[in-house]
Amino acid sequence: MNYCIATLLLSATLAAPALAQNSPLLIPPQLEKDLAARASDVTEVTLNKNMLAFASQFMHGKDDDDAATRHLIEGLDSIYVRDYEFDKEGQFSPDQIEQLRHSFQTPEWSAIVHEHERRSGESSDILVKMVNGENRGIFILSVEPRDISIVLILGPIRLDQLASLHGIGGLHGLADIEHDTRPRDRDKEKEKNKDKDKVKNKDKKDGDQ
Amino acid sequence: MRRFLWIPICFFALAVPVIVLAGGAQGGFDGVVSSIETRYHAHAARIPFLGLISLIARKSTHEGVGSIHVAQFDSFPADIDGSELNQIVEDKLGTGWERVIRETSHREGGEQTLIFMRPEGNRMGLFIVDKDRNELDVVQVSVDPRHLDENIDQYTHHHDSDRDESN
Numbered sequence: 001m002n003y004c005i006a007t008l009l010l011s012a013t014l015a016a017p018a019l020a021q022n023s024p025l026l027i028p029p030q031l032e033k034d035l036a037a038r039a040s041d042v043t044e045v046t047l048n049k050n051m052l053a054f055a056s057q058f059m060h061g062k063d064d065d066d067a068a069t070r071h072l073i074e075g076l077d078s079i080y081v082r083d084y085e086f087d088k089e090g091q092f093s094p095d096q097i098e099q100l101r102h103s104f105q106t107p108e109w110s111a112i113v114h115e116h117e118r119r120s121g122e123s124s125d126i127l128v129k130m131v132n133g134e135n136r137g138i139f140i141l142s143v144e145p146r147d148i149s150i151v152l153i154l155g156p157i158r159l160d161q162l163a164s165l166h167g168i169g170g171l172h173g174l175a176d177i178e179h180d181t182r183p184r185d186r187d188k189e190k191e192k193n194k195d196k197d198k199v200k201n202k203d204k205k206d207g208d209q
Numbered sequence: 210m211r212r213f214l215w216i217p218i219c220f221f222a223l224a225v226p227v228i229v230l231a232g233g234a235q236g237g238f239d240g241v242v243s244s245i246e247t248r249y250h251a252h253a254a255r256i257p258f259l260g261l262i263s264l265i266a267r268k269s270t271h272e273g274v275g276s277i278h279v280a281q282f283d284s285f286p287a288d289i290d291g292s293e294l295n296q297i298v299e300d301k302l303g304t305g306w307e308r309v310i311r312e313t314s315h316r317e318g319g320e321q322t323l324i325f326m327r328p329e330g331n332r333m334g335l336f337i338v339d340k341d342r343n344e345l346d347v348v349q350v351s352v353d354p355r356h357l358d359e360n361i362d363q364y365t366h367h368h369d370s371d372r373d374e375s376n
Contacts (some may be wrong), residue, residue, distance in 0.1 A: 036313070044311040054328045058354035085224055086317075 026103045026152070027082075031096060035084050035148065038091045045081035049155075052076050067166075077137075077154035079165075082148075089121075089145040098151070099142055101125060104139050112159075121145045128159070138162065238278045238336070238349045240301040245282070245347070248297060249289065253280040253347070273356035282345040287318045289340070298323055298338055301317075306336060318342035331355075 036042045042122030047055070052073050059070040086092070104127050122144050135158050140151040153165070156174035235243060242253050256262070256279050267275035289290060291313045299308065310324040320341050327334035329351055337348045 039313075040315050042311075042313040045309065046307070046311075047309055048307060050328070051309060051326055054326075054333070058333075 027100060027150070028103065031099055032082070035092060035096065038086065039084035039148075040087045041083075041085040043081065043083040045079065047079040049077050052079065072157065072165075073162055076153060076157060078152075078154045080150070080152040082150040084148040086146045091146075092148065097123070097141075097148075100141060100148075108136075109139065126159070129137070228316055236301055236303040238280075238347070240303075241298050241336075241338075242280045242347055244297050244301045245294075245345070248293075249282075249286055251285050251345075253282050261355045271356050273353050274350060275332075276349070276351040278349040280347040280349075282347075283343070285340065285343050285345040287343050289319070289321075291319075292322050294321060294338070294340070295323060296335075298325070302336060306334070 056070050056073040057067060059073070084092075092136065108129050108131060109127045111125060111127050115125075116123040123141075123144075125139075125141040127134055127139040129139070131204060134158060137152070137154040138157055139153075140149070142149040152190060153162075221369045231242040245251065246253055259277060259279060263275060266277060291311075295308070295311060299306075306325040307327070308323060309326050310322065312320070312322040314320040320340075321338070322340075323336075323338040325336040327336070332351050332353050335348075335350050335352060336346075337346075337350075339346045339348075
């Protein structure tokens, strides 16, 4: 009898990690379901280690960049992309977004970017997973009034290597984040130019007088 | 007498798995198609001589594309539960297949796209289920990405040279 109980306990212990692996996205499944039910368009991309290793076999570009991308993909554990588009605003609550963030509030994950625009309701979060001082994952959450984009990359990857993954289906979200930052840079430049123009006009006026 | 009792027991023991396998346990492409047919009371149209077409495709693409299976459902119910369709495909497809992409749109009658991948030695197996309003297509194909890449490269170079000439 004791032998049977011990066997059952051992089986349960061995099965637990396997069951935990069923939800590697770290996001509560119910939350995922709720968002998917309300969204008008949902895109899910799931690439596990087997698929990434398999896909990398077929990347045989000639230049160094392609070789580096292949090496990067070979080393990754998984890539998850979830994109939810909504027909109208207010289809998801701030609590749900907070729940998404909460899933990554563990000692391993640390936020490097947290941006929130109150007027537009847009927010961007970038978190990195550090294990023994090494990068072991990146989580990107981009929220707009009608769109939620989630990118989770597990494995050894640095932020500066993200650009090399643009070609993988569903990771255009990374490009979107870049686009998001570009207009701001442009605005800054515009403001700088405005200031320059003001100074020039002042100089002109002073000269005329 | 006891020896004779074993005969029907052995017969049942052997017959049950055979019946189960022959009945509902059909997997792969045919299993998925027949499960969809049963669940949604729809009939799939299969393309005649697809084996021959598959062979020609394999030769003409230099082994790039082969083992083509296609089933097309017309007058498919527009409003279906995407999760249920996904579950049916996952259950029937068999081992080795991994879903890599799932796209769902509730706009304009509902669209569903499921793409599964499977390593097949040096080749890649692709299983695609695409539903657009009242039409659903199921496609299975085996591709050799290296050959396809070479073919695509060939056309890309051709396209580039055309552009250079026009300039």
